[in-house]
Amino acid sequence: MLAKREDMILDELVSIVGKDNATAAKHIRYAYSYDLSFVKPKLPDYVVMATTVEQIQSIFRLANRDKIPVVPYTAGSNIGGLCIPEHGGILLDLKRMNKIIRIDTESHYAVIEPGVSHAQLAMELYKHNLRWSWPVGPPSASVSSNALCHGIGGMSGRYGLNSEEITSMEVVLPTGELVRVGSCAIQEDSWHSVLPLPQLDGLFKGWLGTSGVVTKMGVRVHPIPPILKVFTVSTRSIEDMTSYMVNLGNYEICDDLTAVSWWLSQVPIPYPYKPKPDAAPEWYCFGATNSWTQKEKEAREEIWQNVLDEEKKKGTSIEYADYPEEALKARTQLPSRIVGSTKNYTKMAGGGISWPGTFTPANKWAPVYNKWKEILIEHNLSPSVRATNYRGVHYGMLRAMIPFNKQSAEETENARHAIVECLKVDLDAGGIPYKPPVDFAAEINKRAHPGYLSLLKQVKKLLDPNDIMNTGKLGF
Amino acid sequence: MEWNIATLEELKDILWRCTACGNCKAAYNYGPPPEFGEICPAGAEFGFEGFMASKGKIAFARGILDGQLEWTDELLDAIYKCTVCAGCQNQCELDHKPFIPEIIEAMRRKAVQDGIGPMPTQKKIAQSMRSYNNPYQGPRRVRTDWTRPFKKAKKPIKDINKEPADILYYVGCTGAFNLPARGVPVATASLFQKLGLDFGILGENEICCGSTAMRIGDAEEFKRVAQSNLETFRMLHEERGVKTIVTSCAGCYRAIKKDYILSSEYDKMMDGIQVVHTVDLLNTLFKEGKLKFTGELPMKVTYHDPCHTGRHLTKFVIDKEGSQLWKGAYVGLNDEDCLYDVPREILRAIPGIELVEMERIRDNSYCCGGGGGVMTGYGDWAAKNASKRIEEGMQTGAEHMVSICPFCHYNLNEGSRRISSEMKLYDLVELLDQVISETDKA
Numbered sequence: 001m002l003a004k005r006e007d008m009i010l011d012e013l014v015s016i017v018g019k020d021n022a023t024a025a026k027h028i029r030y031a032y033s034y035d036l037s038f039v040k041p042k043l044p045d046y047v048v049m050a051t052t053v054e055q056i057q058s059i060f061r062l063a064n065r066d067k068i069p070v071v072p073y074t075a076g077s078n079i080g081g082l083c084i085p086e087h088g089g090i091l092l093d094l095k096r097m098n099k100i101i102r103i104d105t106e107s108h109y110a111v112i113e114p115g116v117s118h119a120q121l122a123m124e125l126y127k128h129n130l131r132w133s134w135p136v137g138p139p140s141a142s143v144s145s146n147a148l149c150h151g152i153g154g155m156s157g158r159y160g161l162n163s164e165e166i167t168s169m170e171v172v173l174p175t176g177e178l179v180r181v182g183s184c185a186i187q188e189d190s191w192h193s194v195l196p197l198p199q200l201d202g203l204f205k206g207w208l209g210t211s212g213v214v215t216k217m218g219v220r221v222h223p224i225p226p227i228l229k230v231f232t233v234s235t236r237s238i239e240d241m242t243s244y245m246v247n248l249g250n251y252e253i254c255d256d257l258t259a260v261s262w263w264l265s266q267v268p269i270p271y272p273y274k275p276k277p278d279a280a281p282e283w284y285c286f287g288a289t290n291s292w293t294q295k296e297k298e299a300r301e302e303i304w305q306n307v308l309d310e311e312k313k314k315g316t317s318i319e320y321a322d323y324p325e326e327a328l329k330a331r332t333q334l335p336s337r338i339v340g341s342t343k344n345y346t347k348m349a350g351g352g353i354s355w356p357g358t359f360t361p362a363n364k365w366a367p368v369y370n371k372w373k374e375i376l377i378e379h380n381l382s383p384s385v386r387a388t389n390y391r392g393v394h395y396g397m398l399r400a401m402i403p404f405n406k407q408s409a410e411e412t413e414n415a416r417h418a419i420v421e422c423l424k425v426d427l428d429a430g431g432i433p434y435k436p437p438v439d440f441a442a443e444i445n446k447r448a449h450p451g452y453l454s455l456l457k458q459v460k461k462l463l464d465p466n467d468i469m470n471t472g473k474l475g476f
Numbered sequence: 477m478e479w480n481i482a483t484l485e486e487l488k489d490i491l492w493r494c495t496a497c498g499n500c501k502a503a504y505n506y507g508p509p510p511e512f513g514e515i516c517p518a519g520a521e522f523g524f525e526g527f528m529a530s531k532g533k534i535a536f537a538r539g540i541l542d543g544q545l546e547w548t549d550e551l552l553d554a555i556y557k558c559t560v561c562a563g564c565q566n567q568c569e570l571d572h573k574p575f576i577p578e579i580i581e582a583m584r585r586k587a588v589q590d591g592i593g594p595m596p597t598q599k600k601i602a603q604s605m606r607s608y609n610n611p612y613q614g615p616r617r618v619r620t621d622w623t624r625p626f627k628k629a630k631k632p633i634k635d636i637n638k639e640p641a642d643i644l645y646y647v648g649c650t651g652a653f654n655l656p657a658r659g660v661p662v663a664t665a666s667l668f669q670k671l672g673l674d675f676g677i678l679g680e681n682e683i684c685c686g687s688t689a690m691r692i693g694d695a696e697e698f699k700r701v702a703q704s705n706l707e708t709f710r711m712l713h714e715e716r717g718v719k720t721i722v723t724s725c726a727g728c729y730r731a732i733k734k735d736y737i738l739s740s741e742y743d744k745m746m747d748g749i750q751v752v753h754t755v756d757l758l759n760t761l762f763k764e765g766k767l768k769f770t771g772e773l774p775m776k777v778t779y780h781d782p783c784h785t786g787r788h789l790t791k792f793v794i795d796k797e798g799s800q801l802w803k804g805a806y807v808g809l810n811d812e813d814c815l816y817d818v819p820r821e822i823l824r825a826i827p828g829i830e831l832v833e834m835e836r837i838r839d840n841s842y843c844c845g846g847g848g849g850v851m852t853g854y855g856d857w858a859a860k861n862a863s864k865r866i867e868e869g870m871q872t873g874a875e876h877m878v879s880i881c882p883f884c885h886y887n888l889n890e891g892s893r894r895i896s897s898e899m900k901l902y903d904l905v906e907l908l909d910q911v912i913s914e915t916d917k918a
Contacts (some may be wrong), residue, residue, distance in 0.1 A: 020522070023524065025548070025550045025553040026544075026548075027536060027545050027548070027550065028524045028525070028526045028554070030526070030535060030536075030539045030545055031524065031526035031531075031532050031539075036496055045527035075498050075501070093524070117502060117512070119510070120502075122510040122512065123509070123511055123512040126507065126509045127506065127509075138497050138499040139502055139504040139512070140501040140502045140504075141498065168557075171817050176658060204604065241486050246724075248719055319649055333506050333507075335504075350489075351492050351495045351496070352495070359776040382703035405492075
């Protein structure tokens with residue numbers, strides 16, 4: 001009976017998207033069953049490639065009727081297992097919806113489909129001397145998925161998260177209903193902003209693909225100033241580095257202000273853990289700035305020099321530091337060849353990477369990092385940690401990139417344990433994980449205000465009454 | 477003769493080094509300016525992740541190895557739809573990078589070993605190899621049909637079985653048996669004669685290099701012909717004075733340069749013999765001033781890099797001792813054997829020729845679609861893919877496309893015909909033969 005029923009569903013899916021775009025073949029499903037992370041592989045029951053909004057609507061109507069989970073997928077390069085189906089169902093691959101619908105060179109926004117990759121958008125924007133906040137991720141990753149999951153990029157120091165750069169969206173709700181948020185909701189071809197309307201875009205940002213499929217997205221893009229200047233320093237402690245980054249961050253002159261621990265600055269990250277040489281600083285920082293004129297660059301240099309002098313006067317361990325050329329290129333030429341390709345993360349580790357990636361304000365970096373270091377070393381893992389300022393000093397990021405040997409169930413489990421332990425430390429300090437695997441979501445929910453959880457569930461129920469959309473990813 | 481051809485099981489540790497990051501899925505030059513392009517023919521056509529680049533093939537390999545995937549016709553079909561063009565390998569930055577084509581072919585070898593591969597149409601290749609020593613079901617006598625004009629013109633090509641020569645022109649089965657590609661050996665021999673080169677051919681005694689067999693996973697057949705060829709090459713060196721083997725076929729070039737070295741006897745058999753592609757030899761002569769142009773070709777062309785003379789020949793530096801990084805780690809690469817600049821330099825030197833480039837070139841070149849047995853296994857799709865490449869060429873404003881591989885020659889012309897394009901694919905030697913006259917003899 002089950003086989004017959006499955007065949008009928010496949011037949012219906014085929015009737016929606018065509019025979020070449022829907023399958024239940026196991027080898028195809030297997031290729032969607034895992035990602036880079038420690039999240040255990042799970043197979044979808046069907047894989048479907050949609051090419052139109054109408055097809056997505058039809059798929060959701062079918063899924064609602066039979067209460068089949070639907071997991072949205074663009075590139076599958078997140079490292080939180082977000083596209084691994086918790087309860088099987090339909091894996092909805094959106095890579096073929098990859099049109100750049102518009103680049104508005106006057107109002108500086110672009111309208112894109114979900115399958116548009118960073119590589120694709122980078123090439124087209126560059127023709128107009130425009131840029132997006134490219135993440136430290138593979139060029140093949142999806143621009144809209146990254147933005148929807150609160151991804152960060154090379155301009156997050158200045159403009160904040162990539163989700164803050166979304167201007168408008170067209171969305172298919174899990175019920176199949178087509179909705180719009182932002183200016184395009186009022187005027188068909190107007191995609192410039194989400195304000196001053198009520199911010200309904202929040203219904204789809206940070207929901208881990210559980211509240212709808214964004215079929216068109218407007219994003220702010222920015223001109224490319226011609227002069228790049230990167231300020232690089234080192235310190236011997238996270239406390240000294242935090243002091244410097246908060247100080248410099250106050251001036252809001254950096255597109256990106258990021259520090260990495262010695263272990264993360266290594267290419268590759270040592271796996272298993274190896275001690276840092278005593279003579280080496282523990283933290284390196286780069287602050288990327290872009291200027292329109294030489295004088296503007298000099299003004300930024302003056303500010304930076306003043307900050308450096310002030311920090312030295314405080315008696316901190318701050319020093320000017322040469323950043324390794326290859327690593328600096330990787331940091332300033334995004335999306336990144338080296339970091340994005342994960343070359344430096346997994347060499348000899350065996351194909352696994354996971355992270356506790358968190359929003360943690362700078363004043364909590366030191367206590368959290370110091371504890372993380374203990375936990376990770378205890379698990380024989382390198383404390384390869386990154387700290388980044390968002391929008392000056394308004395908030396911050398702290399994350400550890402942990403490679404592990406995915407061939408070994410034991411080593412994978414060891415990494416998972418260590419990472420979840422780290423996460424708990426951060427949550428207890430007031431940090432919040434982003435792009436969280438289900439393991440993290442459970443920890444978030446444990447600490448959540450009951451009113452928040454209740455509202456979250458009510459909204460989810462409203463949007464997705466049959467709980468078919470990426471079922472289980474929110475940890476409830 | 478022992479052969480070090482890895483099984484899929486032997487590559488297990490290596491294929492676990494893929495993170496599934498997806499870097500392999502698109503060609504991307506970081507710039508500035510940044511440049512993006514599709515790179516995986518099967519991924520572009522069939523879309524599902526399993527078809528897509530290295531990430532998809534590694535998924536299949538893992539599934540087969542961990543027992544999650546059993547052989548089915550659909551799985552086999554997906555594995556054989558890869559053109560093994562190494563485009564994904566060129567994008568990858570992880571430690572399985574040097575082994576990506578090897579992993580794909582090892583899956584095919586396993587399929588053949590398990591009695592399920594290759595694809596039905598490709599089985600004819602295997603049978604033909606056994607019956608005729610070539611993949612075209614061509615009788616031995618047909619192998620020299622292309623030499624008739626030379627006989628008629630009283631310019632017979634030296635039979636190296638009977639007379640010594642410095643150079644063995646190893647024609648290859650495609651040039652000899654594939655009618656539309658016969659212009660390649662004809663032009664090559666014509667040029668060599670004009671240049672006064674001391675060369676000969678094996679004629680009816682030439683057998684397949686084994687490239688096609690290797691690409692479709694028939695390692696046993698590859699080994700049989702490769703061993704025979706290595707023995708022939710040794711004999712030709714010792715008894716006929718052959719110092720150079722010239723091939724105008726990218727597949728033969730790749731096989732002899734890269735697959736034959738998997739033999740334990742390679743160094744011994746090939747001692748004193750160099751293997752070069754025709755364009756390499758011609759470029760040397762050009763630089764020495766021995767190749768001069770008398771004619772002119774007022775023609776705007778674009779150049780298509782064959783996978784087998786390009787990124788398939790990238791050499792990877794692998795730190796096996798662990799002195800630089802960890803044992804087995806991929807450290808770096810060099811492309812000294814990749815023929816990217818040489819054909820372009822020659823093209824630019826031809827009077828009247830204007831070379832305009834496509835967006836995807838050199839190591840990011842888009843496969844013609846005919847490699848990895850796809851031309852035989854999936855002829856229609858191979859031509860469809862080729863038509864995409866032709867369209868890309870047309871966008872440059874070029875009138876014609878030039879390449880240095882008889883597979884590309886055949887397939888791209890099929891692709892052009894498919895879309896009723898005026899664009900024709902010429903082999904570089906076909907153009908050179910038009911602008912070099914007898915008087916240019918060295």
